[in-house]
Amino acid sequence: MATVPLQHSMTEGEWKQPSRGVVAMASLITAESSIFTIFVVAYLYYLGHDVAGPTPHDVLEIPYFGTVCLLSSSGFIMLAEHAIEHAKMAAFRLWWGVTILLGAIFLVDTGMEWQKLIVHDHLTIHTNLFGTCFYSLVGLHASHVVVGLLMMLVTLVFALTGHVRAEHAYRVKVLALYWHFVDAVWVVVFTVVYVVGR
Amino acid sequence: MGTESLPNIPGIEAGIDRTPAEKRAGTYLERVHEWIVTVDHKKLGILYISYALVFLLVAGAEAIMIRIQLFFPHNDFVSPYTFNRLFTMHGTTMVFLVGMPILFGFGNYLVPLMIGARDMAFPRLNAFSFWISAFAGLLLYYSFIGGVGLSGTGSAPDVAWFAYAPLTEKAFSPGHTVDYWAVALVASGIGSIGTAINIIATVFCMRCKGMTLFRMPLLPWLYATTSFLVLVAVSPLTACQAMLLIDRYLGGHFFDTQAGGSAILWAHFFWIFGHPEVYVLVLPAFAFANEIIPVFSRKAIFGYPAMVAASVGIGFISLSVWAHHMFTIGMTSFGNAFFTLSTMLVSIPTGIKTFNWLATIWGGKIRFATPMLFSIAFLFQWVIAGLTGIMLSISPWNWQLHNSYFVVAHFHYVLVGAIVFMIFAAIYYWYPKVTGRMLDERLGKWHFWLMVVGFHMTFDVMHFPGLLGMPRQIYTYESDRGWTLLNQIVSLGGFIQGIAVLILVYNLVHSYFRGRDAGPDPWDAWTLEWSTSSPPPAYNFVVDPVVASRRPLWDLKHPEDPDSAFE
Numbered sequence: 001m002a003t004v005p006l007q008h009s010m011t012e013g014e015w016k017q018p019s020r021g022v023v024a025m026a027s028l029i030t031a032e033s034s035i036f037t038i039f040v041v042a043y044l045y046y047l048g049h050d051v052a053g054p055t056p057h058d059v060l061e062i063p064y065f066g067t068v069c070l071l072s073s074s075g076f077i078m079l080a081e082h083a084i085e086h087a088k089m090a091a092f093r094l095w096w097g098v099t100i101l102l103g104a105i106f107l108v109d110t111g112m113e114w115q116k117l118i119v120h121d122h123l124t125i126h127t128n129l130f131g132t133c134f135y136s137l138v139g140l141h142a143s144h145v146v147v148g149l150l151m152m153l154v155t156l157v158f159a160l161t162g163h164v165r166a167e168h169a170y171r172v173k174v175l176a177l178y179w180h181f182v183d184a185v186w187v188v189v190f191t192v193v194y195v196v197g198r
Numbered sequence: 199m200g201t202e203s204l205p206n207i208p209g210i211e212a213g214i215d216r217t218p219a220e221k222r223a224g225t226y227l228e229r230v231h232e233w234i235v236t237v238d239h240k241k242l243g244i245l246y247i248s249y250a251l252v253f254l255l256v257a258g259a260e261a262i263m264i265r266i267q268l269f270f271p272h273n274d275f276v277s278p279y280t281f282n283r284l285f286t287m288h289g290t291t292m293v294f295l296v297g298m299p300i301l302f303g304f305g306n307y308l309v310p311l312m313i314g315a316r317d318m319a320f321p322r323l324n325a326f327s328f329w330i331s332a333f334a335g336l337l338l339y340y341s342f343i344g345g346v347g348l349s350g351t352g353s354a355p356d357v358a359w360f361a362y363a364p365l366t367e368k369a370f371s372p373g374h375t376v377d378y379w380a381v382a383l384v385a386s387g388i389g390s391i392g393t394a395i396n397i398i399a400t401v402f403c404m405r406c407k408g409m410t411l412f413r414m415p416l417l418p419w420l421y422a423t424t425s426f427l428v429l430v431a432v433s434p435l436t437a438c439q440a441m442l443l444i445d446r447y448l449g450g451h452f453f454d455t456q457a458g459g460s461a462i463l464w465a466h467f468f469w470i471f472g473h474p475e476v477y478v479l480v481l482p483a484f485a486f487a488n489e490i491i492p493v494f495s496r497k498a499i500f501g502y503p504a505m506v507a508a509s510v511g512i513g514f515i516s517l518s519v520w521a522h523h524m525f526t527i528g529m530t531s532f533g534n535a536f537f538t539l540s541t542m543l544v545s546i547p548t549g550i551k552t553f554n555w556l557a558t559i560w561g562g563k564i565r566f567a568t569p570m571l572f573s574i575a576f577l578f579q580w581v582i583a584g585l586t587g588i589m590l591s592i593s594p595w596n597w598q599l600h601n602s603y604f605v606v607a608h609f610h611y612v613l614v615g616a617i618v619f620m621i622f623a624a625i626y627y628w629y630p631k632v633t634g635r636m637l638d639e640r641l642g643k644w645h646f647w648l649m650v651v652g653f654h655m656t657f658d659v660m661h662f663p664g665l666l667g668m669p670r671q672i673y674t675y676e677s678d679r680g681w682t683l684l685n686q687i688v689s690l691g692g693f694i695q696g697i698a699v700l701i702l703v704y705n706l707v708h709s710y711f712r713g714r715d716a717g718p719d720p721w722d723a724w725t726l727e728w729s730t731s732s733p734p735p736a737y738n739f740v741v742d743p744v745v746a747s748r749r750p751l752w753d754l755k756h757p758e759d760p761d762s763a764f765e
Contacts (some may be wrong), residue, residue, distance in 0.1 A: 020319040020403040027395040027429055034433035038467055042441065042452060049458040126449035129458045136444055136452075 021174040029181045032144070036185055039140055040192050043133040047197055050128045059121040062194045066109030067186065070145075073102035074183040077176045087166035093159050099179070100156060103149050110142050134193065141189050144182045151175055237321035238736055239306050242328050244632065246303025249332055250296045251706075254699070256339075257291035260284045262696055265689035271677035281673035282356035287338075289359030290379065293475065294386045295335045297617065301482040302331075302393045304624055305421045307632065309397055311727035311734065312415045314406025314743040319399035323392050331389035334382045341378035355379035358671060360472065361442075363453030363464035368446050377446060380439045387436040394425035394432075401425075406726075407744040412506075413765070415725045415748065416499060419506050420485035423513040424478050430517065431474035438467040462527055469520035477516040480612065481509060483620035484551060487573055490627050491555050493723045494570035495562030498749060498761070501554040508547035508554075515544050525596040534593040541591035548584060552577065567721075568642035572623035575650055579615030586611065586661070601671075604664025610657050614695075622649070622702065629706070630720045634732040635713030641705040648698035655691025659684055724749035 047056075080095035114135075117123045125135040155175065158164045164172070224232070233241060264284050267275045276284065310318055318324045341354050355375045357365050366376045401422040405414065442464075444450040451457035453464050492499045499505060521529060521537040529537075555577060564570065586608040590596050599605060622645070629637045663681045675681050719728040729751055730739055747753055747761035 015407045017403045017405060020399040023402050024320065024395050024399040027398045027425075028391075030426075031391050031395070031429040031433045034430045035437040038434045038437035038470075039441075042463065042467075045460070045463060046458070049460075051458045125444070126451075129451045132444065132450035132452055136441065136450070 019170065021170065022177065025174050025177045029177070032181065033185075036140065036188070039133075039137045040188065043137050043192055043197065046129045046133050050130050052128045054121055054123055054127075054130070056130055056134070056193070056197045059117055059123055060194060060198055061113070062198075063109055063113055063190075066106045066113075067190055069102040069109070070106040070186055071183055073099045073106075074180055076102065077179050081169070081173055081176050084164075084166060084169045084172050089159070089166070092164075092172075093156070096152065096156055096159060100149060100152050103145055103152070103179075107142060107145055107149070110138065137189060138193065141182070141185055144185065148179050148182050152179070235325075237317075237325045239310050239318045239321065239324060240632075240734060240736075240738075242324050243303045243305075243307030245328055246299045246306060246331075249328075249335065250300035250303060251703075253291050253295040253335060254300075255703070257288050257296055258696060258699060260288040260291070262692060264288065265692040267673060268675075268685050269689045270686075271675050271679075271682055273674060276673075278673040279356065282358075282671075283354040285671055286355050286358050286379075290338065290355070290383075291335075292613070293359065293479075294383060295338065297479045297613070298386070298390055299331055300621055301424070301479060302327075302390070302397075304482065304486070304621075304628070305397055305424075306393070308628065308727060309400055309418050309421055310404065311730070311738060312725050313401065313404060313409055313418055314726045314739060314745065315400065315404040316738045316742075318396050319404055320396050324396050327389040327392035327396065329389075330385050330392070334386035334389065337378060337385060338382035341375055341382075344374070344378070360465075360468050362468075363442075363461045364455045364459070366442055366446075367454055369454075377443070380442050380446075384436055384439045384443075387432050387439070390428050390432050391436075394428035397421050397425040398429075406739075406742055409745050412503070413745060413748050416488035416502070416505055416509070417485040417725075420481045420488065420509050423509050424481040424485075427474045427478045427481070427513050427516065431471050431478065434467055435471035438464065438471075441467075462524075465524050465527060466521065469523040472523065473520040474516045476609075476612065477512055479617050481512065483576070483617045484509065486620045486624040486627070487555060487576060489723075489725065490569045490573050490623055491558050493627075493721050494565045494567060494573070495559045496565075497558055497562045498724075498752075499554070500557035500560075501550075502748065504550055505554055508550040511547040512544060512551075515540065515547065519544060522591055522593075522596070525593045526600040538591050538593050542588060545584060545588055548580075552581060552584075567626075568637070568639060568646055569623040569627040569721075571643070571646045572619050572626065575646070576616055576619040576623065579611060579619065579653070583608065583611035583615055599664060601669055602664040603668045603670055604661050606670045607657050607660035607664055610660070614653060615657065619649070619653075622646075625702070625706075627721070628727075629709070630716030631727055631732050631734070633710055633713070634716050635709050636716050636720060637709045637713060638705050641701055641708075645698050645701045645705065648694055648701065652691045652694030652696075652698055656688050656695065657691075659687045659691065663688075719751070722755075724751045726750055729754070 076095050077099045080092050080099060083089075083091035083095060123131045123134075125131050152175065155164060155172065233245065236242065236245075263276060264281070267273050267281055267284075269275075306318065306324065310316065338355075343353070353375065355361075355378060357371060357376060357379070361376070361379065364370060366380075401414070401418045405411075411419075441450070441452040445452050445454060445459075451459045453459045453461060455461055488499060488505065519537060519541045521533060522541045525534060525537070559574075586604070590599065590605065590608055626637050626642055629635075663684045666680060666684075668675060668679070668681050675685075716732050718731050720732075721728070726739075726743055726745070727734070729743065743750065745753075747765050749761045753760040753762055
C-alpha cells in the first residue's frame with residue numbers, strides 16, 4: 001500500500017485560506033519591525049549620553065519636504081493598486097511611476113541632509129554616539145527605501161514592457177504592503193529623531 | 199514504492215512515478231546535483247538534519263575536550279586561550295548550527311506532510327534559507343583557519359556565546375575572530391527568519407481541505423509559534439550584530455564604553471534574543487512529545503485546546519523574561535521583581551503542558567519503544583529543569599549562583615535533558631518515514647540507557663560544584679576546593695553520553711542499509727504523514743487528502759467509531 005487516499009465528504013462548503021503572499025509579507029514586516037525597534041531603543045537610550053558634540057539640537061533640521069514626499073507616496077501607490085485591480089494599466093503605470101519618483105526625491109533629500117551634516121557640521125558615524133545612532137537608524141530606513149525602489153523599478157520596467165498585467169494585481173498588492181511599511185516606519189523614525197530627539 | 203500495490207482508485211495511476219528505482223537514481227554525480235539544486239521540503243529537511251548532526255559531533259567533541267581539561271585540577275590538556283575558544287564554539291555551534299537547523303529540519307520535513315500539503319509555501323526561499331545557514335556554519339568554522347588577525351591573537355572566537363560588550367570591541371578583540379562570529383550569526387539569522395516566514399505561510403495557507411486550525415496536529419501549531427518567536431527574537435540578534443559590525447568596521451560607538459556607549463545595552467539586546475531562543479528550541483521538542491506520547495499511549499492527546507493555548511502563551515510570556523539573565527548586572531528593585539515574577543509565570547503554561555502529557559499517558563496502553571522511552575525521560579528531566587529554573591528566577595538566589603556551574607547545569611538540563619532527548623525520540627519515531635527502514639531497537643535501548651545514565655551523572659552532579667562556588671568558563675581550579683571528585687564524575691558522564699551518541703550514529707548508518715522494512719505506518723499512528731509511503735514520493739500525496747478530524751488516520755482505520763463524530 002503506497003498511499004491511503006483520505007477522502008471525506010466535505011460539509012463545510014468552500015475551503016478558503018489566507019493568501020500566502022500577504023501572510024509572508026506580514027511575517028517579514030513583523031521581523032523588520034523588531035529590527036527597527038532595537039535601533040530605535042538604542043537611539044532613545046543614548047540621547048544625551050554623548051561625551052562630545054555636536055548634539056541633535058545643534059545640527060538637525062526637520063526634513064519637511066522629504067517627509068511629505070515619502071508619506072504622500074503611500075497614497076499614490078494606493079491609487080496604483082486600485083488602478084491595476086480594475087485593469088486600468090495606463091493609470092497603474094502613471095501612479096506607480098509617481099510613487100517611485102516621490103521615493104527617489106525622499107532619498108535625494110536624505111542625501112542632501114547627510115551631505116550638509118558631514119561637510120558642514122562634521123558629523124560622521126565615527127564622531128560621537130549621536131552620529132553612530134543617527135546614521136544607523138536613518139540609514140537603515142533609507143536602505144529599506146532603496147530596496148523598495150529597486151523592486152518597484154523592476155515592476156515598472158515589466159509594466160512598461162507589458163509583462164505586468166491585471167492578473168498580477170495581487171503580487172503588486174504584496175509589494176505595496178512593503179512600501180506602506182517603509183512609510184509607516186518613517187513616521188516612527190521621524191518622531192524619534194526629529195521630534196523627541198531634538 | 200515498487201512492489202507495493204496501490205488502492206484501486208480511478209485517476210490515481212496517472213500521478214504515480216512508475217520509473218524503476220535504479221533508473222530514477224541516475225549516476226552518482228546526478229544524484230549529488232539533484233540534492234544541491236533541490237527545492238523539495240523533504241530533501242531540504244534531510245539536509246538540515248544531517249548538517250546539524252555533523253555539527254552535533256563537532257560541538258560534542260568540543261564538550262569532551264572541555265571535560266578532559268577539567269578532569270584534574272591544574273590540568274594542561276589545552277591552554278587557557280584554547281579553552282576560551284572551546285566553550286565559545288561549543289555554545290555557538292550547539293545553539294545556531296545544531297539546535298536551530300535540526301529543529302527546522304524536522305519542521306521542514308513534517309509540517310507540509312502533517313497538514314496534507316505537497317510542499318512548503320515558498321520552496322525556493324526554503325532552499326535559500328538552508329544554504330545560507332549552511333554557509334554560516336562554514337564561515338564560523340573557517341575562523342579556525344582564517345581568523346588570525348593583525349595582532350596574531352587567536353584563531354576561533356573566544357568571547358563566549360553571549361559575547362558581552364565591550365570585550366567584542368576592536369580595542370579588546372583585535373583580529374577577525376569576532377567578525378567571523380558576528381557575520382556567521384547574521385547569515386544564520388537570515389536563514390532562520392526565511393524559514394520562519396516559510397513555516398508560518400505554510401501552516402496558515404497550505405492546509406489540505408477540511409483541516410481547520412483546530413484540526414491541525416499540535417506539531418504545526420507549535421512550529422507556527424516557534425516561527426513567530428524567531429521573527430521577533432532572532433531579528434533583534436541580527437540588529438545588534440549589525441551594530442557590533444558598525445562599531446568594528448565603521449568606527450561606531452554603540453558598545454564603545456569610552457565614548458559613552460553601554461555594555462549593559464548589549465546584554466539587554468542579546469538576552470532579548472537569548473531567552474526567547476530557549477523557547478524557539480524547546481517548543482519543537484514539545485511538539486515532538488505532543489505527537490509521540492499519544493501514539494505510544496494509544497490515546498488521543500489530552501486537552502488539545504489547552505495545549506494550543508499553553509504553547510501560544512509560552513511564546514508570548516517568553517518575550518518578557520529576558521532580564522532574568524542580568525540580575526547581577528544590577529537593576530532597580532522593580533526590575534528585579536518584574537523579571538522574577540514574569541519568569542515564574544512561564545511555569546503555568548509549561549505546567550499545563552506537563553500535566554496534559556501525564557493525563558495522556560494515564561490509563562493508556564503504553565508501548566515502551568525507544569521513542570517513548572526518550573519521551574518519558576524527557577518528562578522527568580523537563581520538570582527538574584523547570585524547578586531549577588524557578589529557583590534561579592528568584593533574584594536573591596540568582597545573585598548567589600549567577601555564572602556558576604549551577605546555571606550551567608540548569609540550562610544543560612533544558613537543552614540536553616529536554617530538547618536533545620526529544621530530538622532523539624523524534625529521530626527514532628520518524629526515521630522509518632524518512633528512510634523506509636526501522637532503526638534497530640536493541641541499539642536504541644543501549645543508546646537510551648547509556649544516555650540516561652551519562653546525562654544524570656553529568657548534569658545532576660554538575661549542580662554541586664556550582665553550589666560550592668565553582669564559576670563557569672574557568673579553564674582550571676585549585677585542588678583544595680573540593681571540586682575534583684565532582685568534576686571527574688561530571689566528565690565521566692560526559693564520556694558516556696559521547697559513547698551513546700556514537701551508538702546512535704552507528705545505528706543511523708547501519709539501519710539505513712540493514713534495517714527492517716518499515717512500511718508506510720509502522721507505529722499505527724494517526725497523522726497524515728503516515729498515510730503516504732515511506733519514504734514519501736516527491737509529491738507527498740497522490741490525491742490531496744481531505745480530513746474531518748484531528749486524527750484522520752484513526753477515522754480511516756476505525757470507520758465504525760470515527761473521531762469526526764465527536765469533535
